[in-house]
Amino acid sequence: MRLSTKGEYASRAILELALHYPKGPLHIRDISSAQDIPERFLEQILLSLKRAGCLKSKKGPQGGYYLSRDPSEITVAEVIRAMDGPLAPIDCVSVIAHEVCSRENYCGLKWLWKEVRDSVAEILENTTFMDLAERTKKARKERKTEKL
Amino acid sequence: MRLSTKGEYASRAILELALHYPKGPLHIRDISSAQDIPERFLEQILLSLKRAGCLKSKKGPQGGYYLSRDPSEITVAEVIRAMDGPLAPIDCVSVIAHEVCSRENYCGLKWLWKEVRDSVAEILENTTFMDLAERTKKARKERKTEKL
DNA sequence: TATTTAGTCAATTGATTTTATCGACTAATA
């Protein structure tokens, strides 16, 4: 039940862009160093996220990536699905990539995996990058005052 | 956020043993054919589950595997952890394999993954193989009456 | 006690996925 590195990097990258929103584009390089993600790998991830409609980009000097919508309109579910596919733990309970099992006697388990899927989806569908950005800003602020 | 094949096979195997409980041991071969799991792969899985304390075994004729406890005492969480390790989507929110992140600015996400972890754990900790066996029996019964 | 049955164990292979890198290309700006 683990999240892929790709999924984790993607969500960190979008969070970084959300923290910067609505200022202009950010370079791959800057996102990479801020979030400690291998630059050439991040490049691919950002491309996928762009194709998935989460990001837009601008070439040339003063170019970079920026969110295609307000952070409050981008859910974590959308980002994770774009990177890793269905949220379901196994295909037979995936809404998107549904697969019929050959035997009915597994269905005692099917019900369980469906419950897991729904519960994960519920959280990720209802969390936006605005929520995450706010949490992050708040945590940073608290950390600052703590140090005084 | 996918379950490994190993985790899926393991839960199916334990379910099969729970359905057979408390009758005597079942051969690897029988579990394998009932649940359609590659026999030599299942062998390894059963060994791990034995080491994890879910199963016991008996060698020789009339031998096989059987549950070490009542199905109501074996949770799905226990089985999945034995096969795949921590339930947490990423290590920094794992109770067992906790890892400190080098940067505090990820914590906006940390909180989210923790919520996911807790929600998955809540379900898997509270589902036992008695529950699953009962569900399965009920589903089979319904399927039978449907056919009349 | 010999034979058969059935689980034990370690090592290794094969396949797939994940993670990452490379180089050449295109678009935008100054």
Added chain:
DNA sequence: TATTAGTCGATAAAATCAATTGACTAAATA
């Protein structure tokens, strides 16, 4: 037209996963 920065496809390296193998040990029974 030089420089900056994203685009794209191919591929390589590494890790993990899934599965196979062969030799071994223990138990039952004939």
